[in-house]
Amino acid sequence: VAAIKGNEFIFQLLKRMKTVGYWTKYSTGSTFESINSLEINNAVINLPKEHEQNKVGKILSYMDHAITLHEEKKRQLERLKSALLQKMFANKSGYPVVRFEGFSDEWEQCKLSDISEKSYEKNTYNKYSTVLTNSAEYGIVKQRDFFDKDIANSSNISGYYVVRKNYFVYNPRISNQAKFGPINRNKLDESGIMSPLYLVFTVHDIDVSFLETLFQTTTWHRFMYQNGDTGARADRFAIKDSTFMSMPIKVPSLEEQHKLALAFQKLDQTITLHQRKLDLLKEQKKGFLQKMFV
Known part of the structure:
Protein backbone atom coordinates (compact mmCIF):
# COMPACT_ATOMS: atom_id res chain seq x y z
CA VAL A 1 0.00 0.00 0.00
CA PHE A 103 -25.03 65.01 -18.38
CA SER A 104 -26.40 67.39 -15.75
CA ASP A 105 -30.10 67.92 -16.46
CA GLU A 106 -32.74 66.89 -13.96
CA TRP A 107 -34.47 63.61 -14.75
CA GLU A 108 -38.07 64.02 -15.86
CA GLN A 109 -40.82 62.41 -13.82
CA CYS A 110 -43.64 60.63 -15.58
CA LYS A 111 -46.11 57.86 -14.90
CA LEU A 112 -45.51 54.33 -16.11
CA SER A 113 -48.75 54.68 -18.10
CA ASP A 114 -47.17 57.57 -20.04
CA ILE A 115 -44.61 55.26 -21.62
CA SER A 116 -46.42 51.90 -21.48
CA GLU A 117 -49.73 50.14 -22.03
CA LYS A 118 -51.20 47.03 -20.49
CA SER A 119 -51.44 44.17 -22.98
CA TYR A 120 -54.72 42.28 -23.16
CA GLU A 121 -53.80 39.90 -25.99
CA LYS A 122 -54.94 36.38 -25.10
CA ASN A 123 -53.71 33.09 -26.54
CA THR A 124 -56.80 32.63 -28.70
CA TYR A 125 -57.12 29.22 -30.37
CA ASN A 126 -53.96 28.12 -28.47
CA LYS A 127 -51.74 29.71 -31.12
CA TYR A 128 -48.75 29.66 -28.76
CA SER A 129 -47.69 26.70 -26.64
CA THR A 130 -44.45 27.94 -25.00
CA VAL A 131 -45.40 28.73 -21.41
CA LEU A 132 -43.14 31.27 -19.71
CA THR A 133 -42.47 32.11 -16.09
CA ASN A 134 -41.10 35.30 -14.53
CA SER A 135 -38.35 34.39 -12.07
CA ALA A 136 -36.87 36.92 -9.64
CA GLU A 137 -33.44 35.35 -10.10
CA TYR A 138 -33.38 34.36 -13.78
CA GLY A 139 -35.85 36.73 -15.42
CA ILE A 140 -38.37 35.53 -18.01
CA VAL A 141 -37.60 31.92 -18.93
CA LYS A 142 -39.40 28.99 -20.43
CA GLN A 143 -41.42 27.13 -17.82
CA ARG A 144 -40.11 23.75 -19.00
CA ASP A 145 -36.50 24.91 -18.56
CA PHE A 146 -37.20 26.41 -15.13
CA PHE A 147 -39.19 23.53 -13.63
CA ASP A 148 -37.87 20.70 -15.88
CA LYS A 149 -41.50 20.10 -16.86
CA ASP A 150 -44.67 21.91 -17.95
CA ILE A 151 -46.74 23.17 -15.01
CA ALA A 152 -49.58 24.79 -16.96
CA ASN A 153 -52.64 22.81 -17.97
CA SER A 154 -52.48 22.61 -21.77
CA SER A 155 -56.28 22.54 -21.99
CA ASN A 156 -56.58 25.93 -20.29
CA ILE A 157 -53.88 28.06 -21.94
CA SER A 158 -56.25 29.89 -24.28
CA GLY A 159 -56.83 32.36 -21.43
CA TYR A 160 -53.12 33.05 -20.99
CA TYR A 161 -51.59 36.38 -22.04
CA VAL A 162 -49.28 36.49 -25.07
CA VAL A 163 -45.82 37.79 -24.18
CA ARG A 164 -43.89 38.93 -27.24
CA LYS A 165 -40.21 39.88 -27.31
CA ASN A 166 -39.46 43.04 -25.27
CA TYR A 167 -42.81 42.90 -23.48
CA PHE A 168 -42.55 43.54 -19.74
CA VAL A 169 -44.14 41.32 -17.11
CA TYR A 170 -44.87 41.98 -13.46
CA ASN A 171 -45.03 38.92 -11.22
CA PRO A 172 -46.80 39.67 -7.90
CA ARG A 173 -45.11 36.70 -6.19
CA ILE A 174 -42.77 38.06 -3.50
CA SER A 175 -39.51 36.49 -2.39
CA ASN A 176 -36.19 37.33 -0.75
CA GLN A 177 -34.89 38.46 -4.15
CA ALA A 178 -37.99 40.50 -4.99
CA LYS A 179 -39.66 42.22 -2.05
CA PHE A 180 -42.63 43.39 -4.14
CA GLY A 181 -42.37 40.88 -6.97
CA PRO A 182 -40.08 41.01 -10.03
CA ILE A 183 -40.60 43.11 -13.15
CA ASN A 184 -38.70 41.68 -16.12
CA ARG A 185 -38.45 42.02 -19.90
CA ASN A 186 -38.89 39.12 -22.30
CA LYS A 187 -35.46 38.85 -23.97
CA LEU A 188 -36.18 35.49 -25.58
CA ASP A 189 -36.23 35.36 -29.36
CA GLU A 190 -39.77 34.05 -29.42
CA SER A 191 -43.23 34.80 -28.14
CA GLY A 192 -44.68 32.82 -25.28
CA ILE A 193 -47.64 32.88 -22.93
CA MET A 194 -48.13 33.58 -19.24
CA SER A 195 -50.79 33.02 -16.65
CA PRO A 196 -53.36 35.84 -16.25
CA LEU A 197 -52.02 36.20 -12.71
CA TYR A 198 -49.21 38.23 -14.29
CA LEU A 199 -49.47 41.81 -15.54
CA VAL A 200 -48.13 42.12 -19.10
CA PHE A 201 -47.35 45.53 -20.59
CA THR A 202 -45.62 47.04 -23.62
CA VAL A 203 -43.50 50.21 -23.63
CA HIS A 204 -42.76 53.06 -26.05
CA ASP A 205 -40.65 56.21 -26.18
CA ILE A 206 -38.05 54.74 -23.82
CA ASP A 207 -34.96 52.53 -24.05
CA VAL A 208 -36.25 49.08 -23.06
CA SER A 209 -32.90 48.06 -21.56
CA PHE A 210 -32.82 51.23 -19.48
CA LEU A 211 -36.32 50.56 -18.12
CA GLU A 212 -35.41 46.94 -17.44
CA THR A 213 -32.41 48.09 -15.39
CA LEU A 214 -34.47 50.72 -13.58
CA PHE A 215 -36.76 47.96 -12.32
CA GLN A 216 -33.69 46.27 -10.82
CA THR A 217 -33.29 49.27 -8.52
CA THR A 218 -35.39 49.99 -5.43
CA THR A 219 -36.56 53.41 -6.65
CA TRP A 220 -40.10 52.08 -7.28
CA HIS A 221 -40.43 50.12 -4.03
CA ARG A 222 -41.77 53.00 -1.95
CA PHE A 223 -44.69 53.44 -4.35
CA MET A 224 -45.51 49.74 -4.09
CA TYR A 225 -45.32 49.84 -0.31
CA GLN A 226 -47.69 52.82 -0.13
CA ASN A 227 -50.21 51.58 -2.71
CA GLY A 228 -50.36 47.81 -2.36
CA ASP A 229 -50.78 45.03 0.14
CA THR A 230 -49.55 41.48 0.68
CA GLY A 231 -53.19 40.41 0.36
CA ALA A 232 -54.71 37.16 1.50
CA ARG A 233 -51.67 35.14 0.43
CA ALA A 234 -48.46 35.91 2.28
CA ASP A 235 -46.37 35.07 -0.80
CA ARG A 236 -48.24 37.37 -3.18
CA PHE A 237 -48.31 41.16 -3.35
CA ALA A 238 -51.69 42.70 -4.15
CA ILE A 239 -51.96 45.87 -6.22
CA LYS A 240 -54.57 46.93 -8.78
CA ASP A 241 -53.37 47.00 -12.38
CA SER A 242 -54.53 50.60 -12.80
CA THR A 243 -52.64 51.61 -9.66
CA PHE A 244 -49.51 49.79 -10.81
CA MET A 245 -49.62 51.59 -14.17
CA SER A 246 -49.78 54.96 -12.36
CA MET A 247 -46.33 54.29 -10.82
CA PRO A 248 -44.16 57.44 -10.99
CA ILE A 249 -40.72 56.94 -12.53
CA LYS A 250 -37.88 59.32 -13.33
CA VAL A 251 -36.18 59.15 -16.72
Missing part, protein backbone atom coordinates in the same frame (compact mmCIF):
# COMPACT_ATOMS: atom_id res chain seq x y z
CA ALA A 2 1.35 3.44 -0.87
CA ALA A 3 2.36 5.79 1.93
CA ILE A 4 -0.28 8.38 2.80
CA LYS A 5 1.61 11.67 2.42
CA GLY A 6 -0.54 13.50 -0.10
CA ASN A 7 -2.69 15.53 2.29
CA GLU A 8 -4.45 17.34 -0.57
CA PHE A 9 -5.11 14.03 -2.28
CA ILE A 10 -6.69 12.60 0.90
CA PHE A 11 -8.74 15.78 1.35
CA GLN A 12 -10.10 15.54 -2.20
CA LEU A 13 -10.66 11.80 -1.84
CA LEU A 14 -12.76 12.26 1.30
CA LYS A 15 -14.84 14.97 -0.39
CA ARG A 16 -15.36 12.65 -3.34
CA MET A 17 -16.48 9.84 -1.01
CA LYS A 18 -19.04 12.18 0.55
CA THR A 19 -20.29 13.29 -2.88
CA VAL A 20 -20.92 9.72 -4.05
CA GLY A 21 -22.68 8.89 -0.75
CA TYR A 22 -20.04 6.56 0.72
CA TRP A 23 -20.57 7.85 4.26
CA THR A 24 -24.38 7.84 4.14
CA LYS A 25 -24.61 4.13 4.89
CA TYR A 26 -22.68 4.70 8.11
CA SER A 27 -24.39 7.90 9.24
CA THR A 28 -26.90 8.21 12.07
CA GLY A 29 -29.35 10.96 12.98
CA SER A 30 -32.14 12.47 10.93
CA THR A 31 -31.31 16.18 11.27
CA PHE A 32 -27.52 16.16 11.40
CA GLU A 33 -25.57 13.26 10.00
CA SER A 34 -23.12 11.72 12.45
CA ILE A 35 -20.44 9.14 11.67
CA ASN A 36 -18.68 7.00 14.23
CA SER A 37 -14.91 7.60 14.26
CA LEU A 38 -14.36 3.86 14.13
CA GLU A 39 -16.23 3.71 10.82
CA ILE A 40 -13.99 6.46 9.45
CA ASN A 41 -10.86 4.63 10.57
CA ASN A 42 -12.09 1.42 8.93
CA ALA A 43 -13.01 3.07 5.62
CA VAL A 44 -11.56 1.25 2.64
CA ILE A 45 -9.71 3.53 0.21
CA ASN A 46 -7.51 2.97 -2.82
CA LEU A 47 -4.23 4.88 -2.98
CA PRO A 48 -1.74 5.33 -5.83
CA LYS A 49 1.96 5.82 -5.23
CA GLU A 50 3.09 8.95 -3.40
CA HIS A 51 4.23 10.90 -6.50
CA GLU A 52 0.87 10.30 -8.17
CA GLN A 53 -0.97 11.39 -5.02
CA ASN A 54 0.98 14.66 -5.10
CA LYS A 55 0.26 15.31 -8.79
CA VAL A 56 -3.46 14.60 -8.47
CA GLY A 57 -3.65 16.69 -5.31
CA LYS A 58 -1.93 19.65 -7.02
CA ILE A 59 -4.23 19.56 -10.04
CA LEU A 60 -7.40 19.48 -7.92
CA SER A 61 -6.03 22.12 -5.54
CA TYR A 62 -5.33 24.39 -8.53
CA MET A 63 -8.88 23.88 -9.79
CA ASP A 64 -10.32 24.69 -6.34
CA HIS A 65 -8.22 27.88 -6.29
CA ALA A 66 -9.46 28.90 -9.75
CA ILE A 67 -13.08 28.23 -8.71
CA THR A 68 -12.63 30.36 -5.57
CA LEU A 69 -11.13 33.23 -7.60
CA HIS A 70 -14.02 33.27 -10.08
CA GLU A 71 -16.56 33.06 -7.25
CA GLU A 72 -14.97 36.05 -5.52
CA LYS A 73 -14.71 38.03 -8.76
CA LYS A 74 -18.37 37.36 -9.49
CA ARG A 75 -19.33 38.48 -5.96
CA GLN A 76 -17.29 41.69 -6.39
CA LEU A 77 -19.00 42.46 -9.70
CA GLU A 78 -22.44 41.81 -8.19
CA ARG A 79 -21.60 44.16 -5.30
CA LEU A 80 -20.41 46.79 -7.79
CA LYS A 81 -23.63 46.47 -9.78
CA SER A 82 -25.72 46.80 -6.61
CA ALA A 83 -23.85 49.98 -5.64
CA LEU A 84 -24.16 51.49 -9.12
CA LEU A 85 -27.89 50.74 -9.25
CA GLN A 86 -28.29 52.84 -6.11
CA LYS A 87 -26.10 55.72 -7.31
CA MET A 88 -26.74 56.02 -11.06
CA PHE A 89 -30.53 56.31 -10.97
CA ALA A 90 -32.30 59.46 -9.87
CA ASN A 91 -33.60 59.66 -6.32
CA LYS A 92 -36.33 61.96 -4.97
CA SER A 93 -34.23 65.01 -5.84
CA GLY A 94 -34.39 64.11 -9.53
CA TYR A 95 -30.62 63.75 -9.83
CA PRO A 96 -28.44 60.63 -9.60
CA VAL A 97 -25.45 60.66 -7.26
CA VAL A 98 -23.13 59.40 -10.02
CA ARG A 99 -23.48 60.36 -13.69
CA PHE A 100 -21.64 60.08 -16.96
CA GLU A 101 -19.66 63.15 -17.97
CA GLY A 102 -21.65 65.60 -20.04
CA PRO A 252 -33.27 61.08 -18.27
CA SER A 253 -32.76 62.00 -21.93
CA LEU A 254 -32.72 59.16 -24.46
CA GLU A 255 -28.95 59.61 -24.89
CA GLU A 256 -28.32 59.13 -21.18
CA GLN A 257 -30.74 56.20 -21.13
CA HIS A 258 -28.71 54.50 -23.89
CA LYS A 259 -25.41 55.05 -22.08
CA LEU A 260 -26.76 53.70 -18.81
CA ALA A 261 -28.33 50.70 -20.50
CA LEU A 262 -25.10 49.86 -22.37
CA ALA A 263 -22.98 50.16 -19.21
CA PHE A 264 -25.17 47.76 -17.24
CA GLN A 265 -25.44 45.38 -20.21
CA LYS A 266 -21.63 45.12 -20.31
CA LEU A 267 -21.52 44.60 -16.55
CA ASP A 268 -24.15 41.86 -16.78
CA GLN A 269 -22.22 40.20 -19.61
CA THR A 270 -19.06 40.16 -17.49
CA ILE A 271 -20.94 38.63 -14.54
CA THR A 272 -22.44 36.00 -16.86
CA LEU A 273 -18.98 35.24 -18.27
CA HIS A 274 -17.63 34.53 -14.79
CA GLN A 275 -20.65 32.35 -14.02
CA ARG A 276 -20.04 30.33 -17.18
CA LYS A 277 -16.37 29.91 -16.31
CA LEU A 278 -17.41 28.80 -12.83
CA ASP A 279 -19.85 26.26 -14.20
CA LEU A 280 -17.22 24.95 -16.62
CA LEU A 281 -14.55 24.62 -13.91
CA LYS A 282 -16.94 22.83 -11.58
CA GLU A 283 -17.97 20.46 -14.35
CA GLN A 284 -14.33 19.82 -15.26
CA LYS A 285 -13.44 19.08 -11.66
CA LYS A 286 -16.40 16.75 -11.37
CA GLY A 287 -15.13 14.87 -14.42
CA PHE A 288 -11.60 14.68 -13.03
CA LEU A 289 -12.86 13.34 -9.72
CA GLN A 290 -14.81 10.62 -11.51
CA LYS A 291 -11.81 9.58 -13.59
CA MET A 292 -8.92 10.06 -11.15
CA PHE A 293 -10.31 8.15 -8.18
CA VAL A 294 -11.06 4.46 -8.11
Whole structure:
Protein backbone atom coordinates (compact mmCIF):
# COMPACT_ATOMS: atom_id res chain seq x y z
CA VAL A 1 0.00 0.00 0.00
CA ALA A 2 1.35 3.44 -0.87
CA ALA A 3 2.36 5.79 1.93
CA ILE A 4 -0.28 8.38 2.80
CA LYS A 5 1.61 11.67 2.42
CA GLY A 6 -0.54 13.50 -0.10
CA ASN A 7 -2.69 15.53 2.29
CA GLU A 8 -4.45 17.34 -0.57
CA PHE A 9 -5.11 14.03 -2.28
CA ILE A 10 -6.69 12.60 0.90
CA PHE A 11 -8.74 15.78 1.35
CA GLN A 12 -10.10 15.54 -2.20
CA LEU A 13 -10.66 11.80 -1.84
CA LEU A 14 -12.76 12.26 1.30
CA LYS A 15 -14.84 14.97 -0.39
CA ARG A 16 -15.36 12.65 -3.34
CA MET A 17 -16.48 9.84 -1.01
CA LYS A 18 -19.04 12.18 0.55
CA THR A 19 -20.29 13.29 -2.88
CA VAL A 20 -20.92 9.72 -4.05
CA GLY A 21 -22.68 8.89 -0.75
CA TYR A 22 -20.04 6.56 0.72
CA TRP A 23 -20.57 7.85 4.26
CA THR A 24 -24.38 7.84 4.14
CA LYS A 25 -24.61 4.13 4.89
CA TYR A 26 -22.68 4.70 8.11
CA SER A 27 -24.39 7.90 9.24
CA THR A 28 -26.90 8.21 12.07
CA GLY A 29 -29.35 10.96 12.98
CA SER A 30 -32.14 12.47 10.93
CA THR A 31 -31.31 16.18 11.27
CA PHE A 32 -27.52 16.16 11.40
CA GLU A 33 -25.57 13.26 10.00
CA SER A 34 -23.12 11.72 12.45
CA ILE A 35 -20.44 9.14 11.67
CA ASN A 36 -18.68 7.00 14.23
CA SER A 37 -14.91 7.60 14.26
CA LEU A 38 -14.36 3.86 14.13
CA GLU A 39 -16.23 3.71 10.82
CA ILE A 40 -13.99 6.46 9.45
CA ASN A 41 -10.86 4.63 10.57
CA ASN A 42 -12.09 1.42 8.93
CA ALA A 43 -13.01 3.07 5.62
CA VAL A 44 -11.56 1.25 2.64
CA ILE A 45 -9.71 3.53 0.21
CA ASN A 46 -7.51 2.97 -2.82
CA LEU A 47 -4.23 4.88 -2.98
CA PRO A 48 -1.74 5.33 -5.83
CA LYS A 49 1.96 5.82 -5.23
CA GLU A 50 3.09 8.95 -3.40
CA HIS A 51 4.23 10.90 -6.50
CA GLU A 52 0.87 10.30 -8.17
CA GLN A 53 -0.97 11.39 -5.02
CA ASN A 54 0.98 14.66 -5.10
CA LYS A 55 0.26 15.31 -8.79
CA VAL A 56 -3.46 14.60 -8.47
CA GLY A 57 -3.65 16.69 -5.31
CA LYS A 58 -1.93 19.65 -7.02
CA ILE A 59 -4.23 19.56 -10.04
CA LEU A 60 -7.40 19.48 -7.92
CA SER A 61 -6.03 22.12 -5.54
CA TYR A 62 -5.33 24.39 -8.53
CA MET A 63 -8.88 23.88 -9.79
CA ASP A 64 -10.32 24.69 -6.34
CA HIS A 65 -8.22 27.88 -6.29
CA ALA A 66 -9.46 28.90 -9.75
CA ILE A 67 -13.08 28.23 -8.71
CA THR A 68 -12.63 30.36 -5.57
CA LEU A 69 -11.13 33.23 -7.60
CA HIS A 70 -14.02 33.27 -10.08
CA GLU A 71 -16.56 33.06 -7.25
CA GLU A 72 -14.97 36.05 -5.52
CA LYS A 73 -14.71 38.03 -8.76
CA LYS A 74 -18.37 37.36 -9.49
CA ARG A 75 -19.33 38.48 -5.96
CA GLN A 76 -17.29 41.69 -6.39
CA LEU A 77 -19.00 42.46 -9.70
CA GLU A 78 -22.44 41.81 -8.19
CA ARG A 79 -21.60 44.16 -5.30
CA LEU A 80 -20.41 46.79 -7.79
CA LYS A 81 -23.63 46.47 -9.78
CA SER A 82 -25.72 46.80 -6.61
CA ALA A 83 -23.85 49.98 -5.64
CA LEU A 84 -24.16 51.49 -9.12
CA LEU A 85 -27.89 50.74 -9.25
CA GLN A 86 -28.29 52.84 -6.11
CA LYS A 87 -26.10 55.72 -7.31
CA MET A 88 -26.74 56.02 -11.06
CA PHE A 89 -30.53 56.31 -10.97
CA ALA A 90 -32.30 59.46 -9.87
CA ASN A 91 -33.60 59.66 -6.32
CA LYS A 92 -36.33 61.96 -4.97
CA SER A 93 -34.23 65.01 -5.84
CA GLY A 94 -34.39 64.11 -9.53
CA TYR A 95 -30.62 63.75 -9.83
CA PRO A 96 -28.44 60.63 -9.60
CA VAL A 97 -25.45 60.66 -7.26
CA VAL A 98 -23.13 59.40 -10.02
CA ARG A 99 -23.48 60.36 -13.69
CA PHE A 100 -21.64 60.08 -16.96
CA GLU A 101 -19.66 63.15 -17.97
CA GLY A 102 -21.65 65.60 -20.04
CA PHE A 103 -25.03 65.01 -18.38
CA SER A 104 -26.40 67.39 -15.75
CA ASP A 105 -30.10 67.92 -16.46
CA GLU A 106 -32.74 66.89 -13.96
CA TRP A 107 -34.47 63.61 -14.75
CA GLU A 108 -38.07 64.02 -15.86
CA GLN A 109 -40.82 62.41 -13.82
CA CYS A 110 -43.64 60.63 -15.58
CA LYS A 111 -46.11 57.86 -14.90
CA LEU A 112 -45.51 54.33 -16.11
CA SER A 113 -48.75 54.68 -18.10
CA ASP A 114 -47.17 57.57 -20.04
CA ILE A 115 -44.61 55.26 -21.62
CA SER A 116 -46.42 51.90 -21.48
CA GLU A 117 -49.73 50.14 -22.03
CA LYS A 118 -51.20 47.03 -20.49
CA SER A 119 -51.44 44.17 -22.98
CA TYR A 120 -54.72 42.28 -23.16
CA GLU A 121 -53.80 39.90 -25.99
CA LYS A 122 -54.94 36.38 -25.10
CA ASN A 123 -53.71 33.09 -26.54
CA THR A 124 -56.80 32.63 -28.70
CA TYR A 125 -57.12 29.22 -30.37
CA ASN A 126 -53.96 28.12 -28.47
CA LYS A 127 -51.74 29.71 -31.12
CA TYR A 128 -48.75 29.66 -28.76
CA SER A 129 -47.69 26.70 -26.64
CA THR A 130 -44.45 27.94 -25.00
CA VAL A 131 -45.40 28.73 -21.41
CA LEU A 132 -43.14 31.27 -19.71
CA THR A 133 -42.47 32.11 -16.09
CA ASN A 134 -41.10 35.30 -14.53
CA SER A 135 -38.35 34.39 -12.07
CA ALA A 136 -36.87 36.92 -9.64
CA GLU A 137 -33.44 35.35 -10.10
CA TYR A 138 -33.38 34.36 -13.78
CA GLY A 139 -35.85 36.73 -15.42
CA ILE A 140 -38.37 35.53 -18.01
CA VAL A 141 -37.60 31.92 -18.93
CA LYS A 142 -39.40 28.99 -20.43
CA GLN A 143 -41.42 27.13 -17.82
CA ARG A 144 -40.11 23.75 -19.00
CA ASP A 145 -36.50 24.91 -18.56
CA PHE A 146 -37.20 26.41 -15.13
CA PHE A 147 -39.19 23.53 -13.63
CA ASP A 148 -37.87 20.70 -15.88
CA LYS A 149 -41.50 20.10 -16.86
CA ASP A 150 -44.67 21.91 -17.95
CA ILE A 151 -46.74 23.17 -15.01
CA ALA A 152 -49.58 24.79 -16.96
CA ASN A 153 -52.64 22.81 -17.97
CA SER A 154 -52.48 22.61 -21.77
CA SER A 155 -56.28 22.54 -21.99
CA ASN A 156 -56.58 25.93 -20.29
CA ILE A 157 -53.88 28.06 -21.94
CA SER A 158 -56.25 29.89 -24.28
CA GLY A 159 -56.83 32.36 -21.43
CA TYR A 160 -53.12 33.05 -20.99
CA TYR A 161 -51.59 36.38 -22.04
CA VAL A 162 -49.28 36.49 -25.07
CA VAL A 163 -45.82 37.79 -24.18
CA ARG A 164 -43.89 38.93 -27.24
CA LYS A 165 -40.21 39.88 -27.31
CA ASN A 166 -39.46 43.04 -25.27
CA TYR A 167 -42.81 42.90 -23.48
CA PHE A 168 -42.55 43.54 -19.74
CA VAL A 169 -44.14 41.32 -17.11
CA TYR A 170 -44.87 41.98 -13.46
CA ASN A 171 -45.03 38.92 -11.22
CA PRO A 172 -46.80 39.67 -7.90
CA ARG A 173 -45.11 36.70 -6.19
CA ILE A 174 -42.77 38.06 -3.50
CA SER A 175 -39.51 36.49 -2.39
CA ASN A 176 -36.19 37.33 -0.75
CA GLN A 177 -34.89 38.46 -4.15
CA ALA A 178 -37.99 40.50 -4.99
CA LYS A 179 -39.66 42.22 -2.05
CA PHE A 180 -42.63 43.39 -4.14
CA GLY A 181 -42.37 40.88 -6.97
CA PRO A 182 -40.08 41.01 -10.03
CA ILE A 183 -40.60 43.11 -13.15
CA ASN A 184 -38.70 41.68 -16.12
CA ARG A 185 -38.45 42.02 -19.90
CA ASN A 186 -38.89 39.12 -22.30
CA LYS A 187 -35.46 38.85 -23.97
CA LEU A 188 -36.18 35.49 -25.58
CA ASP A 189 -36.23 35.36 -29.36
CA GLU A 190 -39.77 34.05 -29.42
CA SER A 191 -43.23 34.80 -28.14
CA GLY A 192 -44.68 32.82 -25.28
CA ILE A 193 -47.64 32.88 -22.93
CA MET A 194 -48.13 33.58 -19.24
CA SER A 195 -50.79 33.02 -16.65
CA PRO A 196 -53.36 35.84 -16.25
CA LEU A 197 -52.02 36.20 -12.71
CA TYR A 198 -49.21 38.23 -14.29
CA LEU A 199 -49.47 41.81 -15.54
CA VAL A 200 -48.13 42.12 -19.10
CA PHE A 201 -47.35 45.53 -20.59
CA THR A 202 -45.62 47.04 -23.62
CA VAL A 203 -43.50 50.21 -23.63
CA HIS A 204 -42.76 53.06 -26.05
CA ASP A 205 -40.65 56.21 -26.18
CA ILE A 206 -38.05 54.74 -23.82
CA ASP A 207 -34.96 52.53 -24.05
CA VAL A 208 -36.25 49.08 -23.06
CA SER A 209 -32.90 48.06 -21.56
CA PHE A 210 -32.82 51.23 -19.48
CA LEU A 211 -36.32 50.56 -18.12
CA GLU A 212 -35.41 46.94 -17.44
CA THR A 213 -32.41 48.09 -15.39
CA LEU A 214 -34.47 50.72 -13.58
CA PHE A 215 -36.76 47.96 -12.32
CA GLN A 216 -33.69 46.27 -10.82
CA THR A 217 -33.29 49.27 -8.52
CA THR A 218 -35.39 49.99 -5.43
CA THR A 219 -36.56 53.41 -6.65
CA TRP A 220 -40.10 52.08 -7.28
CA HIS A 221 -40.43 50.12 -4.03
CA ARG A 222 -41.77 53.00 -1.95
CA PHE A 223 -44.69 53.44 -4.35
CA MET A 224 -45.51 49.74 -4.09
CA TYR A 225 -45.32 49.84 -0.31
CA GLN A 226 -47.69 52.82 -0.13
CA ASN A 227 -50.21 51.58 -2.71
CA GLY A 228 -50.36 47.81 -2.36
CA ASP A 229 -50.78 45.03 0.14
CA THR A 230 -49.55 41.48 0.68
CA GLY A 231 -53.19 40.41 0.36
CA ALA A 232 -54.71 37.16 1.50
CA ARG A 233 -51.67 35.14 0.43
CA ALA A 234 -48.46 35.91 2.28
CA ASP A 235 -46.37 35.07 -0.80
CA ARG A 236 -48.24 37.37 -3.18
CA PHE A 237 -48.31 41.16 -3.35
CA ALA A 238 -51.69 42.70 -4.15
CA ILE A 239 -51.96 45.87 -6.22
CA LYS A 240 -54.57 46.93 -8.78
CA ASP A 241 -53.37 47.00 -12.38
CA SER A 242 -54.53 50.60 -12.80
CA THR A 243 -52.64 51.61 -9.66
CA PHE A 244 -49.51 49.79 -10.81
CA MET A 245 -49.62 51.59 -14.17
CA SER A 246 -49.78 54.96 -12.36
CA MET A 247 -46.33 54.29 -10.82
CA PRO A 248 -44.16 57.44 -10.99
CA ILE A 249 -40.72 56.94 -12.53
CA LYS A 250 -37.88 59.32 -13.33
CA VAL A 251 -36.18 59.15 -16.72
CA PRO A 252 -33.27 61.08 -18.27
CA SER A 253 -32.76 62.00 -21.93
CA LEU A 254 -32.72 59.16 -24.46
CA GLU A 255 -28.95 59.61 -24.89
CA GLU A 256 -28.32 59.13 -21.18
CA GLN A 257 -30.74 56.20 -21.13
CA HIS A 258 -28.71 54.50 -23.89
CA LYS A 259 -25.41 55.05 -22.08
CA LEU A 260 -26.76 53.70 -18.81
CA ALA A 261 -28.33 50.70 -20.50
CA LEU A 262 -25.10 49.86 -22.37
CA ALA A 263 -22.98 50.16 -19.21
CA PHE A 264 -25.17 47.76 -17.24
CA GLN A 265 -25.44 45.38 -20.21
CA LYS A 266 -21.63 45.12 -20.31
CA LEU A 267 -21.52 44.60 -16.55
CA ASP A 268 -24.15 41.86 -16.78
CA GLN A 269 -22.22 40.20 -19.61
CA THR A 270 -19.06 40.16 -17.49
CA ILE A 271 -20.94 38.63 -14.54
CA THR A 272 -22.44 36.00 -16.86
CA LEU A 273 -18.98 35.24 -18.27
CA HIS A 274 -17.63 34.53 -14.79
CA GLN A 275 -20.65 32.35 -14.02
CA ARG A 276 -20.04 30.33 -17.18
CA LYS A 277 -16.37 29.91 -16.31
CA LEU A 278 -17.41 28.80 -12.83
CA ASP A 279 -19.85 26.26 -14.20
CA LEU A 280 -17.22 24.95 -16.62
CA LEU A 281 -14.55 24.62 -13.91
CA LYS A 282 -16.94 22.83 -11.58
CA GLU A 283 -17.97 20.46 -14.35
CA GLN A 284 -14.33 19.82 -15.26
CA LYS A 285 -13.44 19.08 -11.66
CA LYS A 286 -16.40 16.75 -11.37
CA GLY A 287 -15.13 14.87 -14.42
CA PHE A 288 -11.60 14.68 -13.03
CA LEU A 289 -12.86 13.34 -9.72
CA GLN A 290 -14.81 10.62 -11.51
CA LYS A 291 -11.81 9.58 -13.59
CA MET A 292 -8.92 10.06 -11.15
CA PHE A 293 -10.31 8.15 -8.18
CA VAL A 294 -11.06 4.46 -8.11
